[in-house]
Amino acid sequence: MKPNPLRAGIERGEAQIGTWLTLVRNPAILSLMKATGLDFARVDMEHSALSIETVADMAVLARALDFPIAVRPPKANREWITRLLDVGVWNIHCPQVEDAAHAREIVQASRYAPRGERGSGGLSAMTEFSTAGTVAERRAFANSQVFITVMFETARAFDDLDAIAAMDGIDALTVGPNDLAQNLGVFGTPDQGKVLDAHRDRVLAAANKHGKTTAMLAFSQAEVKKWQAAGALILAYSSDTEMLHGGFSRAMKELKG
Numbered sequence: 001m002k003p004n005p006l007r008a009g010i011e012r013g014e015a016q017i018g019t020w021l022t023l024v025r026n027p028a029i030l031s032l033m034k035a036t037g038l039d040f041a042r043v044d045m046e047h048s049a050l051s052i053e054t055v056a057d058m059a060v061l062a063r064a065l066d067f068p069i070a071v072r073p074p075k076a077n078r079e080w081i082t083r084l085l086d087v088g089v090w091n092i093h094c095p096q097v098e099d100a101a102h103a104r105e106i107v108q109a110s111r112y113a114p115r116g117e118r119g120s121g122g123l124s125a126m127t128e129f130s131t132a133g134t135v136a137e138r139r140a141f142a143n144s145q146v147f148i149t150v151m152f153e154t155a156r157a158f159d160d161l162d163a164i165a166a167m168d169g170i171d172a173l174t175v176g177p178n179d180l181a182q183n184l185g186v187f188g189t190p191d192q193g194k195v196l197d198a199h200r201d202r203v204l205a206a207a208n209k210h211g212k213t214t215a216m217l218a219f220s221q222a223e224v225k226k227w228q229a230a231g232a233l234i235l236a237y238s239s240d241t242e243m244l245h246g247g248f249s250r251a252m253k254e255l256k257g
């Protein structure tokens with residue numbers, strides 16, 4: 001089976017710069033994204049119409065292209081984690097992680113024994129339909145390649161920040177900036193940026209303390225550079241929707257005056 005390119009890049013200490021995929025359903029979009037120089041696509045199922053069937057098609061193509069996708073499911077539970085891993089997704093971006101107990105459930109669902117209790121799905125796209133090696137060897141390989149990122153989106157989640165960062169099977173930490181700002185009561189206020197940056201700094205410190213990776217969402221190229229300089233290795237810049245909207249808007253302003 002092929003290794004996970006996102007994990008491999010991170011283990012080499014190389015920043016991985018990607019974008020959100022929220023609108024385009026044609027899997028060929030992954031070929032386009034790779035051609036632009038992006039390192040990955042983060043596929044959003046929480047706030048989009050993308051179905052499990054579409055994501056399954058994308059996962060197979062992503063493996064063939066060596067262009068990884070990370071998927072945010074509608075909910076970070078056993079059902080969604082199992083289904084996404086079994087259709088060939090290596091990287092799960094888990095929303096609304098509230099406490100250490102929830103993080104442990106995510107680890108249990110995403111890793112085979114002895115690291116967890118992931119369900120057995122049999123021969124599938126997850127194994128690229130390969131029967132090479134023993135079942136134990138294939139399971140150990142899968143455990144080593146799965147990459148789990150957890151999102152902190154409420155003040156309550158930060159109570160268990162250190163415990164979650166220390167947990168085996170949690171690979172990266174991040175914040176959901178808009179939902180976190182809403183929960184903290186600062187969304188749309190002058191203090192939003194300052195408050196969010198303070199929480200981002202807490203995530204960076206916890207990740208560094210426990211040898212984990214930090215992921216950051218960036219709304220501008222300057223933000224990408226800022227958080228990369230701060231030590232974040234997974235950087236999600238903009239989205240397919242925003243890039244299309246921005247590109248056409250700029251063109252129409254020029255063409256129509």
